[in-house]
Amino acid sequence: MIHYITTNGIGNAWVANELSIVSESGIPFMLHGMRKPEAIYHRAEWAERLDEETRVIYPMPPLSTCFSIVVSPFLFGRRFMACLINGLFGKRENFRARLACLAHFFVACHWAREYRRAPITHIHSQWAHSCCTIAMYAAWLLDKPFSFTGHGTDLWRDRVALEDKIRRADFIACISNFHRELYLKHGAHPEQLHLVYCGIDVQRFSPPSEHYRPDDGIIHIRSSGRLVEKKGFIYLIEACRILADRNVEFECTIAGSGPLEQKLRDAVRELGLEDYVTVTGKALKQENIAAFAHSGTVYCLPCVWASDNDADGLPQMLMETMASGLPAISTRLVGIPDLIIDGKTGLLVDPNNPAQIADAIERIASERKLAKRLADAGRRHIMQHFELESALQPLLDLYHRKLDVAGYQPII
Numbered sequence: 001m002i003h004y005i006t007t008n009g010i011g012n013a014w015v016a017n018e019l020s021i022v023s024e025s026g027i028p029f030m031l032h033g034m035r036k037p038e039a040i041y042h043r044a045e046w047a048e049r050l051d052e053e054t055r056v057i058y059p060m061p062p063l064s065t066c067f068s069i070v071v072s073p074f075l076f077g078r079r080f081m082a083c084l085i086n087g088l089f090g091k092r093e094n095f096r097a098r099l100a101c102l103a104h105f106f107v108a109c110h111w112a113r114e115y116r117r118a119p120i121t122h123i124h125s126q127w128a129h130s131c132c133t134i135a136m137y138a139a140w141l142l143d144k145p146f147s148f149t150g151h152g153t154d155l156w157r158d159r160v161a162l163e164d165k166i167r168r169a170d171f172i173a174c175i176s177n178f179h180r181e182l183y184l185k186h187g188a189h190p191e192q193l194h195l196v197y198c199g200i201d202v203q204r205f206s207p208p209s210e211h212y213r214p215d216d217g218i219i220h221i222r223s224s225g226r227l228v229e230k231k232g233f234i235y236l237i238e239a240c241r242i243l244a245d246r247n248v249e250f251e252c253t254i255a256g257s258g259p260l261e262q263k264l265r266d267a268v269r270e271l272g273l274e275d276y277v278t279v280t281g282k283a284l285k286q287e288n289i290a291a292f293a294h295s296g297t298v299y300c301l302p303c304v305w306a307s308d309n310d311a312d313g314l315p316q317m318l319m320e321t322m323a324s325g326l327p328a329i330s331t332r333l334v335g336i337p338d339l340i341i342d343g344k345t346g347l348l349v350d351p352n353n354p355a356q357i358a359d360a361i362e363r364i365a366s367e368r369k370l371a372k373r374l375a376d377a378g379r380r381h382i383m384q385h386f387e388l389e390s391a392l393q394p395l396l397d398l399y400h401r402k403l404d405v406a407g408y409q410p411i412i
Contacts, residue, residue, distance in 0.1 A: 001030060001118070001120060001121055002027060002030075002123075002399055003030050003032065003115070003118075003122070003124070004029055004030070004031045004032060004124050004125075004126060005032045005057075005126075005131045005132075005134055005138075006031065006032070006034070006127065006131055007033065007034050007035065007127055007130070007131050008033050008034065008036070008038075009031060009032075009035075009036060009051060009054040010031065010050055010051050010054065011033075011037020011038060012126075013316055014151070014316075015126050017200065017201070018126070018395075020388075021389055021392045021396070022392075022399070023050075027399050027400070027403065028403075030118075031050060031053070031055070032054065032056075032111075033055070033056050034130065034131050034134075035056065035057075036054075037051070057134070060107065060110060065106070065107075068109050068110035068112075068113040068114070069106050069110070071113065072109040072141070075112075075116065076109075076112065076141045079140055079141050079143065080109070080141060083108075083137050084105065086101075086164065087102045088102070090161060090164050091161075091164070093159055093160065093162075097160045100160050101133055101161050104130055104134045104137065105133070105137045108134045108136075108137035108138040108140075108141060109137075109141065111134060112141040112142050115138075115142075116142060120142060120144050121144070122145050122147070123135045123138060123139045123145070123146040123147075124147050124148065125148040125149070126148075126149050127148070128148050128149070128150035128151070128155050128159070128162065128165065129154035129158040129160050130158075132148045132154070133160055136165050136168050139168070140168065145170035146168065146169060147169050147171045147172060147173065147398075148165060148173070150175070150179060150183075151175060151313040151314075152311055152334065155179070155182065155313070156310055157309045157310040162186055163186050163187055166183055166188045169192060171192050172192050172194070173196040173394075173395055174195050175197060175313055175314050176195075176197070176313065176314050176334065177195070177335070177337075178334050178337070179313065179335065180195065194394050194395070196391065196394050196395045197385060197386050198316065198391070199386045199387055199388035199389070200319050200386060201388050202323050202382060202387045202388070205289065205290050205324040206290060206324070207324065207375070207376075207379055208324075208325055218249045218251060219243075219248065219249065219362075219365040220250070220251060220253075220295060220298075221250055221251070221252035221253070221298055221299075222253055222255075222292060222295070222296035222298070223236055223252070223253070223301055224255040224256050224289075224317050225301065226256055226257070226283070227254075227257060227258030227259065227260040228259060228260060228306070228310075229260065229306040229308075229310070230304060230305070230310045230311050230312055231302075231303060232302035232303050232331065232351065232352070233264055233302070234260075234263075234264065235302045235351075236252070236300055236302050237252075237254075237264065237273065238267075238271070238354035239302075239354040239355070239357035240271075240273055240276055240277050240358075241271045241272075241354075242354055242355060242358040243276075243358050243362070244272075246358070246362075248362060248365075250276060250361075251276055251278075252276060252277045253278045253280065253292075253296075254277070254278065254280065255282065256279075256280065256281075256282075256284065257281050261281050264279050289321070290324045293321045293326040294324065294325070294326070296326055297327075298326065298329060298364045299318075299321040299322075299326045299327070299328045300328070300329040300330070300357060300361060301317060301328070301330045302331055302351070303315060303336060303351065304333070304351040304352050305333070311333060311334050312333070313334050314334070314336070315330070315336065318336070318339055318340075319339060319382055322340075322345070322346065322381070322382050323382045323386075324379075325379050326375060326378075327364050327371045327375040327378065328347075329346060329349065329360045329364070330348060330349075331350065331351040332348050332350060332351070336348070339382075341381070344374075344377055345374065345377045345378040345381040346378050347360045347363070347364065347374070
C-alpha cells in the first residue's frame with residue numbers, strides 16, 4: 001500500500017487530481033493530512049468519502065505522543081538514533097529549519113509507532129517541506145522507501161533539509177525541467193529523477209466556438225489567481241497604464257481574492273485605470289474558468305519571484321486557460337517555460353517587466369494569425385503533455401513496480 005502524507009489532505013488541486021488517477025488505476029493507498037482541509041478540491045464523487053477516511057496528524061494526543069517518543073528508541077533501535085543524530089546535526093538551511101526538523105522527527109516517531117504494523121509498501125509526500133520531513137523520518141524509522149513531489153513555496157521560501165530528503169529519497173517526482181535541474185544541483189542522481197507533470201482534466205476546458213470570441217475591436221485581457229505578490233499582478237496593472245498611454249482600447253479583468261486585493265485596487269486608482277482594470281476580489285470557480293477564458297482576447301499571468309523568496313512552480317490557472325484555447329503570456333520563471341514555448345505555444349516575457357508585457361499583449365491583439373496559432377498550439381501542447389492521466393503515468397509505473405515487488409495485486 002502507498003501511504004501519502006500531505007499538508008491538508010485532499011484540500012489541494014494537485015493532490016485531488018493525482019489521487020483520483022491513482023484510485024482509478026487500482027493502486028491501494030492511504031491518505032494522511034497534517035491538518036484537515038478548509039475545503040475539498042474534488043474531481044470525482046469519491047472525494048468526500050476520501051476526505052472522511054483521511055488520517056489527520058494534527059492535533060496530536062499529548063499522552064500518546066509522549067509515549068511514542070519514549071518507546072521509539074526501543075522499537076526502532078539504531079534507526080531511531082540515526083534519525084535523532086540527523087535531526088540534531090544534519091545540514092540545515094538555518095536554525096529555524098533545525099528546530100522544525102527535530103519537531104517533525106518526534107511527530108514521525110508517533111506516526112511510525114501507530115503504523116508500524118500497517119501494510120506500508122512506500123511513503124510519498126506531496127510537497128517537500130514539513131510533511132516531507134515527517135515522511136522522510138517515518139520511512140527511515142520503518143525501513144521503508146520514500147519519495148516526494150516538490151512544487152513552489154516548499155522548495156524556496158519554506159525549504160527544510162532538502163539535501164537530506166534528496167539523499168534519502170528512493171525517487172523524486174519533478175513537476176518541470178527546472179525542478180529537475182534544482183534537485184541535481186542539490187546532489188540528486190539522474191536516475192532518481194522522474195518528470196511527472198501536474199496534469200489537468202483537459203476535457204473540462206474546451207476551446208470556444210468561432211462566434212464566441214469577442215470581436216469588438218477592444219483587447220480583452222484576462223488574468224486570475226490568488227492575489228499575492230508572486231503572481232505579479234502589479235506588473236500587469238502597470239502594463240495596462242502603458243497600453244492606455246498608447247491609446248490602445250482594452251479592458252482588463254483580474255479574477256481572484258487574497259491579501260493584496262486592496263493594494264492592487266489602490267494601484268488601479270493611482271494609475272487612473274478605473275475605467276480599464278477590474279480586480280474582482282472573488283476567486284474564480286472551476287466551472288467558470290473556460291467561460292472566463294472564452295471572454296478574453298489574451299490571458300496574462302506575469303509571475304515573479306516574491307520578496308519572501310516564494311514563486312509558482314507550474315501555475316495551474318495558466319494550464320487550464322491554455323487548455324481553454326486562449327493565447328497566453330507569462331514569464332521565464334521556474335516551470336513556466338515547460339508550458340509556454342516562446343513563440344510557439346504562447347509568449348514569454350522577463351519577470352518584473354511591464355513594458356514587455358504591454359508589447360506582448362499588443363502583439364497578440366494585432367496579429368490575429370499569430371494569436372490563433374498560439375492558442376491552437378498551446379491547447380495541443382497541454383493535451384499532449386499535461387493531460388492528467390498521461391502526465392501521471394510515470395508515477396503510476398513507479399508505484400506499480402513497488403507493489404509488484406511487495407506482492408500486491410491491483411484493486412479492480
